Each structure stands twice: as C-alpha cells, then as structure tokens.
Amino acid sequence: MTVNIDELKDILLKVEKPSRYTGGEYGEVKCPPSPFYFCMAFPDLYEVGMSNLGIKIVAESFIKRGYAADYCFAPYTDFGDAIKAAGVPLYSLALKKPLAEFDMIGFSLQFELCYTNLLYMLDLAGIPLRRADRAGKKYPVIAVGGPCAVNPEPLADFVDIVFIGDGESVDADVAGIYLECGGATEEFYRRAAELEGVYVPALMEVKYDKEGHICGFESNFKPRRAIVCDLDNAIFPSSQPVPNCESVFDRSIIEVMRGCYRGCRFCQAGFIYRPVRQRSVETLTRQACSLIASTGYDEVSLNSLSTGDYPHLRELLRSLKGSLPEGVTLALPSLRVDSFDSEFAQDARKISLTFAPEAGSQRLRDVINKDITEEEILSAAESAFDIGYSAVKLYFMLGLPTENDDDLKAIRRICDLIKSAYGRKKRAKSLRISVSVSTFIPKPFTPFQWEAQCTGEEVERKQNILKQTLYIKGVTLSWSDYFTSRLEAVFARGDRKLAPVLERAYRLGCRFDGWTKELKKDLWEQAFEECGVDPGIYTRERGTDEILPWDFIDIGIDKKFFARERQRAYSGVVTGSCKNACSGCGLQKKCPAARGEI
Amino acid sequence: MIAFKYTKTDGAEYLSHLDLLRHIYRTMRRADIDVAYSGGYHAHPRIFLNNPLGTGIKSVAEYGAVESTFAGDFMEAFNSRSPDGVKVTKWAYVKENPNYANCIVKCTYTAEGIQPFDIDNFLSEKSIVITDLRGREVDIRPRIYTVERRGDRLLFTLGCGENNLRPDLFCSYLEKRFGGHAEDIIKTASIMSGDEFV
Numbered sequence A: 001m002t003v004n005i006d007e008l009k010d011i012l013l014k015v016e017k018p019s020r021y022t023g024g025e026y027g028e029v030k031c032p033p034s035p036f037y038f039c040m041a042f043p044d045l046y047e048v049g050m051s052n053l054g055i056k057i058v059a060e061s062f063i064k065r066g067y068a069a070d071y072c073f074a075p076y077t078d079f080g081d082a083i084k085a086a087g088v089p090l091y092s093l094a095l096k097k098p099l100a101e102f103d104m105i106g107f108s109l110q111f112e113l114c115y116t117n118l119l120y121m122l123d124l125a126g127i128p129l130r131r132a133d134r135a136g137k138k139y140p141v142i143a144v145g146g147p148c149a150v151n152p153e154p155l156a157d158f159v160d161i162v163f164i165g166d167g168e169s170v171d172a173d174v175a176g177i178y179l180e181c182g183g184a185t186e187e188f189y190r191r192a193a194e195l196e197g198v199y200v201p202a203l204m205e206v207k208y209d210k211e212g213h214i215c216g217f218e219s220n221f222k223p224r225r226a227i228v229c230d231l232d233n234a235i236f237p238s239s240q241p242v243p244n245c246e247s248v249f250d251r252s253i254i255e256v257m258r259g260c261y262r263g264c265r266f267c268q269a270g271f272i273y274r275p276v277r278q279r280s281v282e283t284l285t286r287q288a289c290s291l292i293a294s295t296g297y298d299e300v301s302l303n304s305l306s307t308g309d310y311p312h313l314r315e316l317l318r319s320l321k322g323s324l325p326e327g328v329t330l331a332l333p334s335l336r337v338d339s340f341d342s343e344f345a346q347d348a349r350k351i352s353l354t355f356a357p358e359a360g361s362q363r364l365r366d367v368i369n370k371d372i373t374e375e376e377i378l379s380a381a382e383s384a385f386d387i388g389y390s391a392v393k394l395y396f397m398l399g400l401p402t403e404n405d406d407d408l409k410a411i412r413r414i415c416d417l418i419k420s421a422y423g424r425k426k427r428a429k430s431l432r433i434s435v436s437v438s439t440f441i442p443k444p445f446t447p448f449q450w451e452a453q454c455t456g457e458e459v460e461r462k463q464n465i466l467k468q469t470l471y472i473k474g475v476t477l478s479w480s481d482y483f484t485s486r487l488e489a490v491f492a493r494g495d496r497k498l499a500p501v502l503e504r505a506y507r508l509g510c511r512f513d514g515w516t517k518e519l520k521k522d523l524w525e526q527a528f529e530e531c532g533v534d535p536g537i538y539t540r541e542r543g544t545d546e547i548l549p550w551d552f553i554d555i556g557i558d559k560k561f562f563a564r565e566r567q568r569a570y571s572g573v574v575t576g577s578c579k580n581a582c583s584g585c586g587l588q589k590k591c592p593a594a595r596g597e598i
Numbered sequence B: 001m002i003a004f005k006y007t008k009t010d011g012a013e014y015l016s017h018l019d020l021l022r023h024i025y026r027t028m029r030r031a032d033i034d035v036a037y038s039g040g041y042h043a044h045p046r047i048f049l050n051n052p053l054g055t056g057i058k059s060v061a062e063y064g065a066v067e068s069t070f071a072g073d074f075m076e077a078f079n080s081r082s083p084d085g086v087k088v089t090k091w092a093y094v095k096e097n098p099n100y101a102n103c104i105v106k107c108t109y110t111a112e113g114i115q116p117f118d119i120d121n122f123l124s125e126k127s128i129v130i131t132d133l134r135g136r137e138v139d140i141r142p143r144i145y146t147v148e149r150r151g152d153r154l155l156f157t158l159g160c161g162e163n164n165l166r167p168d169l170f171c172s173y174l175e176k177r178f179g180g181h182a183e184d185i186i187k188t189a190s191i192m193s194g195d196e197f198v
C-alpha cells in the first residue's frame, strides 16, 4: 500500500509548510523493489532532520548493500493530528509507504527531549508503543541509534534494538541477519546481539535491590560500542536529497573528523566519539565537490566537534578553494577560540563571532578541562574585530561542579575585557555582546556522570547574580529554560523505570519537548506524579559505588578513567589534548593518537 | 536571456513561491547553467517567475526567464537535474525579460468534481459577489472569461495579475452554489498580452 498525497490535499492545504510531507525532493531515494525496507526516522521536524548528516550516512549504508532506505520525519502537530483524525497512517517520504510496512524503523536520537516524539511517530504509524504489545505480531523492528543511545534505558521497553556507536556498518549487517532468519525471530535477536554495536534490551534483565537501586544486569551479551576505525574509507553519501523547504542548514556538510581531542569534562560528545578519526584532504575535497555538484548548494560546511584541531586545515581550505566552483563559501561552525585566526575567519560570514568559554573564571575552566585562557579569547576577538566583526556571542554554563559565586561574576570580567579590546581602536559600529547561559546537565560516560544537577532554586539564585553583574550597556543576557534542562538531565541518566512516565507524558499530550513553545511543563509534572516517580532521584549526585544504569555498555573508555578525571577536576588539574599526550582512557588499542600517528 | 515554460506538479504544487525559486536556482547550478546576479548589496540571482500560484494548484503552464549565457540545450540540461515536479516543456532565447509577472493577463484551469450546472445561465449574470480570503466583498464576474464543460472536467479562464481570481476560490464558490467537490485543479494555459517568447 502507498499513501496518495493527492488524497491528502485538504489536509495539506491547511497545514504550515505542506512541502514537508510531499516528498519529491531532488535527489530523493529511488528504491527499486528490495528484500529489505529500512525507514530512517527522525523524531523532529523535516527541516531539522534534513540538515542532519548522520541519518544520510545510515541510509546510505543500507542502500549500498542493495536494501531500500527511505526517510520519515516527525510531522508537526497540525499535520500529525489531521492524519490521525483522517485515519491515514504515517508514511515515508519518497515511497509513501506506511511505516508499519517497513522491515525496520531506525530512529535517530539526537537529544533526550525527542523521546516523546518517538512515541508520537510510532502512534501515528499505528504501531503499539511497547515492545510487549508488539510481541508475536508482524511489526517492523524498532531500532534507535545516535548519541542518546549510549544510555538507551529509558526507551528499553519501547524498542527492539539499540545501535550504539558508529552506524556505518552494523545497522545494515542486522538487515542481513534478518533476511537469513526469515524475519525478527528469536534467533535473529540473539545473533544481532552478538554484533559489536548492538544491544537488545529484551535480552537483558535489570536487577534491583530492596531500595529499588540497580544491583546487577543479567544477560549473556555484553553490548559494545561500534567504532569505525577507518573514517577515510567509510561510507559517505555522495549525493543527498535537497529539502523542499528552507531547512536549518541549507548547505552541504562534510565530516572532517569524528571525535575530539580535548576531553572537556562536561562534554559527552568528547568521550563517546573517541578516538579522533580523520578524513584526508583528498577524500574531503572529493566529497565536497560531489555534494556541491549534486545538490546545487552554494555553501559547504566543514563539520566536526572541533574543526580547528584538524591538523591539515590550511591545506584543506586551500584544496577546497581550488577545487570547488567559484562562489561556493565555506562554513566552519565549530572553530574553537584558540584555533581561530583571521585567515580562517575571513572564510566565514562576518556576522558574529562565537566563543564558548563555558565558565567565567580560569579556576572553573580548569575544573571542566576547558583549556582556553582569557588571553586566547582576547587575541582571537581582536583579530576578528580588525577584519570587521562587531558582535560577539559567548556561551557559558551554570551549575558546573564546584562552581561558586565568584566564578559567575568572572563572566563580567570577560565581557569588560572584550569591550576594552574593541574600544582600543576606532570602529564603525558599536559592539554587541550576547551572553547565553545554559544549565549544566551531567551526562553518562563523562567524568561528571556522578554529579548532581543544580536545583531550581539554586539556578534562580545564580541567574540573579548574573542579572546583577551583567547589567552593562551593549550586553544582552539570555538563558535556557531550566525545566527543559532538568528533563534532559532526568532522561540522560535515566533507567527503565522512566518508561511509564514517558508513555504517560505522551498520552497526556507532550511532544516536541525540545521546542520551548511546545514544552508542556504541567503535563510532565503530572506524568511524574501519576507514575510516582520523583525526578529528583535522577538529578541527584550518584554514589561512586552505585551501579549506574548505563554501566553495562562498554563504550571503550574505562570507568576508572572517568573517576580519575573527576578527581583531577576537583583538584583543578587540566588534562591536555590527546594530540599532545595520551591520557590512557582505555581506547589506546584503537586510537591513532595514542599510537602517535597524529 | 532564456525564457521557459515549466510544470509544477508531482508535489511541487505545495512549494512556496520562494522555495520554488530556490529549487529552480539550484537546478540550474546542478545543471551548470550559469545565472547572472543583480548588482547591489543583497545580490540575487536574475531569475524571474510568473505570479505565484496558490498552494496546492498544479500547473503545466508556468513561465519564467533567466539571465544566462548558457548555450546548450536548456530543456535537456534543466530537466536532467530538476525535481520530478518541475520540468521545462518549452524554451527560447529572448532579447529582454518578458516579465511574465505582468504580461500574463488570463489563465485557463481545469478541475474535476464540480456538479454540472447551466453554464450559459451562469455566464449571463451581470455580477457575482463573493467574500474573498480577507473578508472583503468582491464582484468576480468581470474576472471570469470563459467556462466550459469537457467531459468530467470543467474548463475555465480567469483573470490573472491585476485582475486576479484564484481558481480554488472560484471552485469553492461553484461548490457552494452547485455542489460537488473540486479535485485536481490544474492550470493548463497562461494567456499573455503579447507572444509567449518574444
């Protein structure tokens, strides 16, 4: 069966941006009949998902092996409600095939606040939310992957398979096993669970003690993260669908490196993507040229967690400029302060300069291992001002471990120094500084995985200090919503006991929780209350002897390393970049940096 | 300049005008059809399309022009790199911008599903007043040029540009008055004050 969009006309005419739901993108997947149908699902809007490179890589890994892969994004509530009322099932973009008819649906979990949207999409597809309610019936295998999959436990009761780590190969390997087993049989799950990068929640039992704390995991399998060692030869989609309507990033994306050398102690991405793997200048140039030719975009974005650390950046920029058609611009979204120099800055658009010192004082920056100094910020800012920048965006975190009021007040000092650096010369425009402050969220597989998250009152008190100290001309202050950060913190370090809360919240009407205007705080509170779950249990400090809900996953990094890093944080000792010296995180065998190859 | 006639079907009828312009621009980039830029601070590609068509209305008679030095087979180059719903069906070199946004004065559409009614009688009315999308009363009679029945479909020509009457609005008026539900409204011809490609 396929859904005919002509029959959806009355709905399409009533919703915002109907072209999100019609397909017909240039470069959309054209699938010949195939033995296996994979739907790459993204639990956020079309324009967000279409800007994501990861899902295109996963889709390509299926297509390369002769399987069909199509996309589906979370429809906005107007369209979702309308198709539900009309009895039309959620369908995939190119094939217009109802999701329930696929062999496997893989959801990409970019952040925890998309979890209700996963339920929303299953519901719209007419697929029972809970694994138990699907058992024994012909439904697609429900899989999840992406960064949040490193602690998938809050979703364990809803999903069949979790892909942990790099999705280039293993996801499609599972399809092969599925075909060999003639479907999602017990044998299929057992064989899949043996693969590196696969976790099957049904094959693991979590044991709790009398107080309800986890006291063990029972399973014959040890889920390990999949790591693609050779990124240069890894699968990469040389052409990609071009979205119908303007999306978050209307540009081609190449992935320069995966992983980050820095090891900032709050940053989950800095650990779960270790070790750093790079693509060569030749490969990147080839990929960029092919994407520009096949999409018609006029910008290439050089993505990675810290593109400035790419050792051949200058060579890459030169090679791209020499090979790409004239007029194509380069975007370097993740340049760090200390790698910022004016030669690169001129490639970016002169809008505003972004720094993420994360903490106001050098003391606290040492604690979090954010190895940036005031001088580095200032010299980078000054060279940017000299080429015409007049706006600076600064990102900070509030509620970091060991943070005191002086650390917060030190943010003022950075602003003052930037202002006086700007004032040193006569400039055409007046300087604008915007300070954005988010609340620290302790994440699994980081040295801060045991830390508490600040309470609401504490956050408010700290925000008031900032309001007072940052009341200066030309400086605007903004923060992320506290409740949002709290919810993210709960699910990031959550366990299986959150399943009923999640389901209840969805049934009460929560979806698109990551969108401030959609987040329904009261309904979430109601869900926690009705399920008798205290969110505080999840945001509290965890004991070092506790078994953490994600401890059963082998991410490749020793838990002892995280504990050691936490102690170093408390002593304010910086752990340098992996580029300079290996700090022995446990990945040495797989890590080119540890072998001295970088 | 190159002037061209193109389609807006297969889902492309739901593109906003700006998104359509972006699609056409990117198609040309993919196809190596060079596009001149306007001067000025906010330079924009010199692509000119006829007036926006209402969302959800298909068309096989859209017109556009592009300032380009491209010397090959424009239709073949464009269509090899365009989305399924946006295909060039005719093209020519023209001396200057035909300005389709102004010179298209009437458009012909077809639609299915409107209950048959006495067309002669309908057309003999001196004035037909409807409430438009902004809630104003307008007499649409002067904007209706022809109405014919062809088998299952109704074929009608309405004013465009200054004298514009949206076909979906016209159809919903007919639905209300005569019954039925208009399906599959397609613009089949654009009628210009001068020649198609000058």
Ligand code: SF4
Pocket: A274, A275, A276, A578, A579, A581, A582, A583, A584, A585, A586, A587, A588, A591, A592, A593, A594
């Ligand atoms: S093995 Fe060493 S160099 Fe490699 S990521 Fe771990 S700490 Fe860094």
